[in-house]
Amino acid sequence: MWRQYVKMLKTGLKTESLRKIERDPDVERLGVEVKRLIDKDFAGSLAIREVDAGSCNGCELEIHALNNVYYDVERFGVHFVASPRHADALLVTGPVSRNMEAALRRTYDATPDPKWVIACGDCAVCGGEFGESYASCGAVENVIPVDVKIPGCPPPPAALLGGILEAMGRRRIKQ
Amino acid sequence: MTHVNDLVSLLETEGIPRQGEHELLPARVWQIESGHWGNAARLAREAGWRWSAGWAEDLGDTLRVNSLLEKGGKYVLLRTEISPQTPELPSQTPHFLAADRCERHTQDLFGIRFLDHPDPRRWTRHQAWSGDEHPLRKDFPLAGNPLEKTPPDKDYPFVKAQGASVYEIPVGPVHAGIIEPGHFRFQAVGETVLNLEEHLGYVHKGIEKLAEGRNPEGLARLAGRVSGDTTVGHAWAACLAMERAAGITIPDRAASLRAILAERERIANHLGDMGAICNDVGYAFAHYQFGRLRENWLRDNRDVFGHRLLMDRVVPGGVAVDLDREAIERLDTALNRLGRELDELLDIVDRNTTLGDRLYTTGILTPQTAATLGCLGYVGRSSGQSFDARRDAPYPPYDQLKVKVPVEEVGDVGSRFWIRYKEIRVAMRLLRVLLGRLPAGEVRVDLPELDEGAEGLGIVEGWRGEIITYVRFGKNGRIDRYYPRDPSWLNWPALERIVLENIVPDFPVCNKSVNGSYSGVDL
Ligand code: SF4
Numbered sequence: 032m033w034r035q036y037v038k039m040l041k042t043g044l045k046t047e048s049l050r051k052i053e054r055d056p057d058v059e060r061l062g063v064e065v066k067r068l069i070d071k072d073f074a075g076s077l078a079i080r081e082v083d084a085g086s087c088n089g090c091e092l093e094i095h096a097l098n099n100v101y102y103d104v105e106r107f108g109v110h111f112v113a114s115p116r117h118a119d120a121l122l123v124t125g126p127v128s129r130n131m132e133a134a135l136r137r138t139y140d141a142t143p144d145p146k147w148v149i150a151c152g153d154c155a156v157c158g159g160e161f162g163e164s165y166a167s168c169g170a171v172e173n174v175i176p177v178d179v180k181i182p183g184c185p186p187p188p189a190a191l192l193g194g195i196l197e198a199m200g201r202r203r204i205k206q
Numbered sequence: 207m208t209h210v211n212d213l214v215s216l217l218e219t220e221g222i223p224r225q226g227e228h229e230l231l232p233a234r235v236w237q238i239e240s241g242h243w244g245n246a247a248r249l250a251r252e253a254g255w256r257w258s259a260g261w262a263e264d265l266g267d268t269l270r271v272n273s274l275l276e277k278g279g280k281y282v283l284l285r286t287e288i289s290p291q292t293p294e295l296p297s298q299t300p301h302f303l304a305a306d307r308c309e310r311h312t313q314d315l316f317g318i319r320f321l322d323h324p325d326p327r328r329w330t331r332h333q334a335w336s337g338d339e340h341p342l343r344k345d346f347p348l349a350g351n352p353l354e355k356t357p358p359d360k361d362y363p364f365v366k367a368q369g370a371s372v373y374e375i376p377v378g379p380v381h382a383g384i385i386e387p388g389h390f391r392f393q394a395v396g397e398t399v400l401n402l403e404e405h406l407g408y409v410h411k412g413i414e415k416l417a418e419g420r421n422p423e424g425l426a427r428l429a430g431r432v433s434g435d436t437t438v439g440h441a442w443a444a445c446l447a448m449e450r451a452a453g454i455t456i457p458d459r460a461a462s463l464r465a466i467l468a469e470r471e472r473i474a475n476h477l478g479d480m481g482a483i484c485n486d487v488g489y490a491f492a493h494y495q496f497g498r499l500r501e502n503w504l505r506d507n508r509d510v511f512g513h514r515l516l517m518d519r520v521v522p523g524g525v526a527v528d529l530d531r532e533a534i535e536r537l538d539t540a541l542n543r544l545g546r547e548l549d550e551l552l553d554i555v556d557r558n559t560t561l562g563d564r565l566y567t568t569g570i571l572t573p574q575t576a577a578t579l580g581c582l583g584y585v586g587r588s589s590g591q592s593f594d595a596r597r598d599a600p601y602p603p604y605d606q607l608k609v610k611v612p613v614e615e616v617g618d619v620g621s622r623f624w625i626r627y628k629e630i631r632v633a634m635r636l637l638r639v640l641l642g643r644l645p646a647g648e649v650r651v652d653l654p655e656l657d658e659g660a661e662g663l664g665i666v667e668g669w670r671g672e673i674i675t676y677v678r679f680g681k682n683g684r685i686d687r688y689y690p691r692d693p694s695w696l697n698w699p700a701l702e703r704i705v706l707e708n709i710v711p712d713f714p715v716c717n718k719s720v721n722g723s724y725s726g727v728d729l
Contacts, residue, residue, distance in 0.1 A: 161431075164348050
């Protein structure tokens, strides 16, 4: 057990702090913005339900990275929840496959108002490499209303944080 | 080639005459009459062959059905043709369980009936097209005839279990975590799983149809998105198939760079999986540590190769990246650092008895079951199936390298955890060699425009195991048929066996230890 503690101490705090802004400027500046906005709108938290509506799974890998020690998105109050009923926002990846269309609509309906939808990745934004076909509805906005679009294939974690910020900002303008 | 000769002469002596034969590297094509389709499979099984992949093609006046078999690193591609008016033939599933889902996929997309298939339920088709439409027939338009709103797929005929105190748990398609969608139907008594049935196909986006009419670059991009976590593996397999169709060999430097990308992809995924397995049993320390190592690795990918997941770096004729001295040094330093960190970390993990409690004896896949299902990659290798295309059917640059293949027999979640670690070590050794003697020269050559009918087979060892890709060109150098067989096709069925007699709460860690790709099989 002591080895584990030694390793922890040796590893130290890897979460990229405010003082490291110059190293990865996007992440920190956006993160703090997000926190400020989230504090205002959601009393310190933003619950996101992720829905893979047909992705190639590349986007999921980068969304996962948001939770690693470097980005540690939870410190900004952003957390991923297991049910749409607990969610403020849906983060949707992939072109919407027709086989997922009903599930996506139902997930959207199950999310309480006020809610918004973030389309994550080129596929979700415009259909990407897959487009529209017998099997795919293409962009997420062809199926449910979309508030914010995060392009990229896949969008890196910094861009994901940026998208969440934009979602918060737009929501405030709406109000 | 003795295995191949043995099989084909066995088929002939058993009364299955050859209708045609030619080389389709690395396989020998052996065409037979469709009535013998099942029997040929039976003979091959009895002779110790492994069923690797199966697909169909619409050639206009005939439908061609293929199945690829392997023994001792040698491949035979059985082929037959049937009429589009009576599209039926015997099934190979009674002899090779591995053929089950591929045949059902072919049934749904081509309208081909496999007559004695033990489970002819639909597989990839949900409600987006009807039972008498067949998207991969040439007369079916890419746009299809979709309804305004696709109805939910609510009456899939799941296997039922009856009896007092048996209850059912439906899970998905939208899962609780950040993972791909699919449906799992459990029958349980108390906490014990009696039966699990997978129902996939939710992320079917028509990849095979979309490939038709693409040029080679377009196909490589699409292949790199069959399963995002295997972007290098699938793009490599597709490019290799196209290059073989063209009869060209890529420069040595390009082959080595592809291997560097592929081994980096293997390590990145294994690191992520090891962390996720620890996370699923609540061992946060290891989850964060592995996640940190993975992130370092991806940042190196970004800085050196320009993309964290290495998408679109493998292109027809070679690669889209090159390494200079400085980059090689950087990658070497990162390798050394990873090695030191893993030494420390795995020692800690190994001594953690609670982790051992959860991983050992959980979710056992016996070597017999793994062999019957034809399991691949780390799932196969942790249950005694040692096949690795890099060693057994090597392609450049692995034909110049010694690839050690770790194998375990226990087949529990613990084995699937540790085999990944051993594979990381092997990949690190390969990377050192590859970086240390990177051949000079070009990194890409032009792919000549291909004639109609040119075909190629690409077989590479992706991080999940053997990837099979078939490509045939049509008019004007455009793709007419693309079929990628992700290793997940043969590993998903293992999960249904692995969880039996385990408790429901151990399903997530069992699932993670297999980590099948949904996108890779739904296509
Ligand atoms: S945007 Fe790119 S990474 Fe994301 S699902 Fe689409 S193809 Fe995959």
